[in-house]
Amino acid sequence: QSVLTQPPSASGTPGQRVTISCSGSSSNIGSNYVYWYQQLPGTAPKLLIYRNNQRPSGVPDRFSGSKSGTSASLAISGLRSEDEADYYCAAWDDSLSGPIFGGGTKLTVL
Amino acid sequence: EVQLVESGGGLVQPGGSLRLSCAASGFTFSSYWMSWVRQAPGKGLEWVANIKQDGSEKYYVDSVKGRFTISRDNAKNSLYLQMNSLRAEDTAVYYCASGDVQLDYWGQGTLVTVSS
Numbered sequence: 001q002s003v004l005t006q007p008p009s010a011s012g013t014p015g016q017r018v019t020i021s022c023s024g025s026s027s028n029i030g031s032n033y034v035y036w037y038q039q040l041p042g043t044a045p046k047l048l049i050y051r052n053n054q055r056p057s058g059v060p061d062r063f064s065g066s067k068s069g070t071s072a073s074l075a076i077s078g079l080r081s082e083d084e085a086d087y088y089c090a091a092w093d094d095s096l097s098g099p100i101f102g103g104g105t106k107l108t109v110l
Numbered sequence: 111e112v113q114l115v116e117s118g119g120g121l122v123q124p125g126g127s128l129r130l131s132c133a134a135s136g137f138t139f140s141s142y143w144m145s146w147v148r149q150a151p152g153k154g155l156e157w158v159a160n161i162k163q164d165g166s167e168k169y170y171v172d173s174v175k176g177r178f179t180i181s182r183d184n185a186k187n188s189l190y191l192q193m194n195s196l197r198a199e200d201t202a203v204y205y206c207a208s209g210d211v212q213l214d215y216w217g218q219g220t221l222v223t224v225s226s
Contacts, residue, residue: 035212037155044205044216045147045155056214088155092211098169099145099211104154 003028004089004102011108017077020105022089024070028100032092034072036065039086039104048087049074076107084109112136112215114206119220126196126224132189132206132217140164140184143210146191148202149219156202159191160210173199196224 005023012018024030036049047056049065052072064075072091076083089102118130130146145160159170159180168180179192189206201224207213 033211037213039155044218045213046216047212047214050212086154090155090211090213096171098160098171099157101155101157 003093003096003100004091006087006089006102006105008103009106009108011110012076012079013110014079014081016079017075018079018107019076020074020087020089020107022072022074022102024072024091026070027095028070028091028093029067029072030070031094034065034067035090036063036074037088037090037101039088041085045088079109081109083107112208114208114215114217116204116206116217116220119204119222121223121225122196123226124197124224127192127194128196128222130191130193130204130206130220130222134187134189134206134208137208137215139187139208142208142214144180144182144189145207145210145213146180146189147205147207147213147216148200148222149205150199150202153202158204161189193222196222198224200224 033051037045038048039045052067053065062078086104088104093100113135115133146158161168161180177195181190203219205219206217208215
């Protein structure tokens with residue numbers, strides 16, 4: 001059972017804006033940065049957002065992250081078919097002395 | 111170009127052992143924390159272990175403590191995971207990744223199957 005809670009699925013049509021939530025606690029999201037990873041079908045995960053809202057080089061600005069209290073969210077605007085993937089949030093957990101991942105959200109582009 | 115290439119996975123019986131390796135290139139390996147993350151078939155990501163740049167600090171998820179050992183050889187730009195007393199629930203694709211929680215680079219993964 002994941003300590004970070006994400007909805008198992010999300011969907012949208014091309015061009016729409018979609019948000020994925022990630023809920024944690026004071027020992028993880030509440031006191032540490034949040035990271036987002038994208039896993040395209042059959043491939044390894046890729047860092048999408050770091051330190052709550054920063055994008056690595058090469059990640060389109062259609063992807064944005066935010067954090068408030070013990071929750072975070074990933075927003076994808078101008079949805080495209082190639083965005084269909086699994087998305088995972090992650091944060092360091094002070095109680096576990098290690099990083100924890102959310103259960104993942106499968107994004108479907110209709 | 112950054113590359114992380116895992117090897118050593120395979121089929122092993124319950125109670126058996128395997129040693130995973132990860133060969134790194136294209137970045138300054140000795141400057142990064144390194145991690146192992148696993149993904150059971152059809153499931154989400156689970157952090158397994160990480161190790162500090164000089165190997166002086168190592169951390170493990172509770173479910174593998176006492177059974178798995180992470181290590182590194184900076185001279186060989188390599189990361190290792192010694193897995194003993196393997197259980198069916200350890201069946202997963204094991205990824206090596208650079209970093210501790212900010213995992214900038216990932217390998218393609220190696221499949222470990224624990225079954226009789």
